[in-house]
Amino acid sequence: MKILLLTVFTGIGATLAMDAWSLLRKALFDLSAPRFDWVGRWLAHMPYGRFWHIHIADAAPIRGEQALGWSAHYLIGILFAGLLPLLAGPSWLDQPTLGPALIIGVATVAAPFLIMQPAMGAGLAARHTAHPWHACWQSLLNHTVFGLGLFVSAWIAKTLFG
Numbered sequence: 001m002k003i004l005l006l007t008v009f010t011g012i013g014a015t016l017a018m019d020a021w022s023l024l025r026k027a028l029f030d031l032s033a034p035r036f037d038w039v040g041r042w043l044a045h046m047p048y049g050r051f052w053h054i055h056i057a058d059a060a061p062i063r064g065e066q067a068l069g070w071s072a073h074y075l076i077g078i079l080f081a082g083l084l085p086l087l088a089g090p091s092w093l094d095q096p097t098l099g100p101a102l103i104i105g106v107a108t109v110a111a112p113f114l115i116m117q118p119a120m121g122a123g124l125a126a127r128h129t130a131h132p133w134h135a136c137w138q139s140l141l142n143h144t145v146f147g148l149g150l151f152v153s154a155w156i157a158k159t160l161f162g
Helices: 002-029 036-048 065-081 083-087 098-107 110-119 132-161
Strands: none
Touching (some): 002 065, 002 083, 002 132, 036 110, 065 132, 083 098, 098 132
16 A cells, blocks of 8 residues: 555656646746647547547547546556556665656656657657657656656655655
8 A cells, every 4th residue: 555655646746747847848938838638638539439630639629628638647647657666666665766767757758759649640759740859859858857756756755655
């Protein structure tokens, strides 16, 4: 039960760190934030057999898509945090180290590059966007911040619940 509590806290904290980074980059550089309403729209179309879209913005809006997208964002963050005790061992939660957290954080960029962006019409690694390298770089930065957030959140969780 302790591993589950620490993992959930770590995943939520890391996802919050990623979201804080998105707000900061919007304020400092006027870069748009990720569209979790589009993630919700993509997921909401799946029960109807629609897994791939030419452009998700053109798909019919679904009631509750924003809440679904944000909920999925945090659930995915928790699931990715679960990779740390699974791959680095449960003891990682007792003594978090930066290396495994950064490796997991950076590795999670594969999900948008290989699954979400293609399925929502942006192409593999955002190649159908106006600036693919920029989009990829921003995704990589976001997921690196997620990795840093895994490390910091795990230390906070250890301190609070350890």
